[in-house]
Amino acid sequence: MKETWSSIASLMGVLAFCQTLLHTVFPPELRFAFLKLFSRIFLSFSSYCYFDITEIDGVNTNELYNAVQLYLSSSASISGSRLTLTRALNSSAITFGLSNNDVILDTYNSIPLLWEHVVSQRQSQSFSWRPLPDEKRGFTLRIRKKDKPLVLASYLDYIMDAAADIRRKNQDRLLYTNSRGGSLDGRGHPWESVPFKHPSTFDTLAMDPDTKEEIMNDLRDFASGQSFYQKTGRAWKRGYLLYGPPGTGKSSMIAAMANFLGYDIYDLELTEVHTNSELRKLLMKTSSKSIIVIEDIDCSINLTNRNAAANNSSNSNKSPKTRHQCDSEMGSGAMEETGSNNTITLSGLLNFTDGLWSCCGSERIFVFTTNHVEKLDPALLRSGRMDMHIFMSYCSFKSLKILLKNYLDYGEGDLEQSVWDELEQVVDKARMTPADVSEHLIKYRRDKAKAVRELIEVLKLKAEMNAGKRGLELEEEQEQEQEKRTLVAEDDESKLDLHEDGKGLVIKENGKMEHHHKE
Ligand SMILES: Nc1ncnc2c1ncn2[C@@H]1O[C@H](COP(=O)(O)OP(=O)(O)OP(=O)(O)O)[C@@H](O)[C@H]1O
Ligand SMILES: [Mg+2]
Secondary structure (H helix, E strand, O other), X not given: OHHHHHHHHHHHHHHHHHHHHHHHHOOHHHHHHHHHHHHHHHHHXXXXXXXXXXXXXXXXXXXXXXHHHHHHHOOXXXXXXXXXXXXXXXXXXXXXXXXXXXXXXXXXXXXEEEEEEEEEEOOOOOOOOOOOOOEEEEEEEEEEHHHHHHHHHHHHHHHHHHHHHHHHHHEOEEEEEOOOOOOOOOOOOOOEEEEEOOOOOOOOOOOOHHHHHHHHHHHHHHHOOHHHHHHHOOOOXXXXXXXXXXXXXXXXXXXXXXXXXXXXXXXOOHHHOOOHHHHHHHHHOOOOOEEEXXXXXXXXXXXXXXXXXXXHHHHHHHOOOOHHXXXXXXXXXXXXXXXXXXXXXXXXXHHHHHOHHHHOOOOEEEEEEEOOHHHOOHHHHOOOOOOEEEEOOOXXXXXXXXXXXXXXXXXXXXXXXXXXHHHHHHHHHHOOOHHHHHHHHHHOOOOHHHHHHHHHHHHHHHHHHHHHHHHHHHHHHHHHHHHHHHHHHHHHHHOXXXXXXXXXXXXXXXXXXXXXXXX
């Protein structure tokens, strides 16, 4: 018995010695290693496993941390009573997040997941190339061990996607331009961006409501059609061609599309791009969920001569050549044809929108605008390339109603029926663009009644002018017809005409008639 006690006492002594040794002799790193060992033993008996997602991973910012933060900020079931509020640069919305050391319960496929936001003070820094924040932040995810495969397989991807969506919704759209052509900046980007705050929406757009609805449905189907595009083996992209006279709302429509879908816009200035490969580079640097716009496509490039273009492109594909070589090979004829020393070709552009390269991202919309659709090559118009052709026309009665509602807040019952009738009668004949009409409404918007009166006057005037013009055109046409007829008659007279008229032979030559009586 005495021996047992003495052995216990000696064991205690050893333990106490170990503890003192641990605190005095062993450096903190070793103590930390011991603690880690103990926690590992503890965890091996626990039915949970833990994932740490730290804010800074080595020297890089951990993207997953930001994504989790955003994702959790969208969750309404935050348990803590203290929330952190943030507003990012260029953002119009405020997001809230978990406060320090707060927890939140999430469920995914009916599996419970517990998130904890762990914040601790960073120990005084040794030398570092990059100063680190004073606080060490991270999320710890606790899940049941048996759910681990599912979380690793899809939950984290789901969080990344959800965070990207939230970011897009919170952040203002961006408008990118390639003002430097296709050349790259210091960070290897060919695009420059500015926040895009165009107020145009489908509500403010004056056009036929049925067409508008059709376009909106088309966009909706496109944005939610990932599985459809995958199933049918098509690249997830769509092309729209907007055509019509200047001031009919083509650019406004693009802005409305971007605002409707929450996409960024890449405004491609084709005249600044010099080669097909530059064009391809630009395409590769566009992000998904974006609208790539080429305005006034008929003015940007000579798009009518596809064969010549194809030859040029195949020439330039054979071996890399300098611009100078290429230009001299193209010869002055080609230069005159394109109007500049641009070597972008129609086939290059078609590859850009349609070829294999167009699939290097997904969920992208191409929009081309033109005032002269008849000038475009049929290759550009064939279906599959430009899926929807949208004609933006002069202001119709339906469009006018939208403009009156938006600018003057005049609905159906706010004006007398006779006024509506008057407007309806003249608006089509006036052939005024929505831009002209809205200019008028803005001018007199302080006096609404006057605005409508003035508008009717202008519409009538334009309608008369058009009718006059049409009258003049008709007169001109008639005159021309008359001239033609007289020319034909003169022509007929100049011919030799022989016929009998009962009394004898009549010879008609160059307008002169001779009678030869029968003997
Ligand atoms: N359909 C429309 N609905 C509402 N506003 C319009 C419409 N069309 C034109 N506007 C007004 O006219 C202005 C010019 O329109 P916009 O720039 O969209 O015309 P566009 O068709 O792109 O012309 P262009 O062919 O010259 O580029 C816009 O700022 C907008 O206020
Ligand atoms: Mg425009």
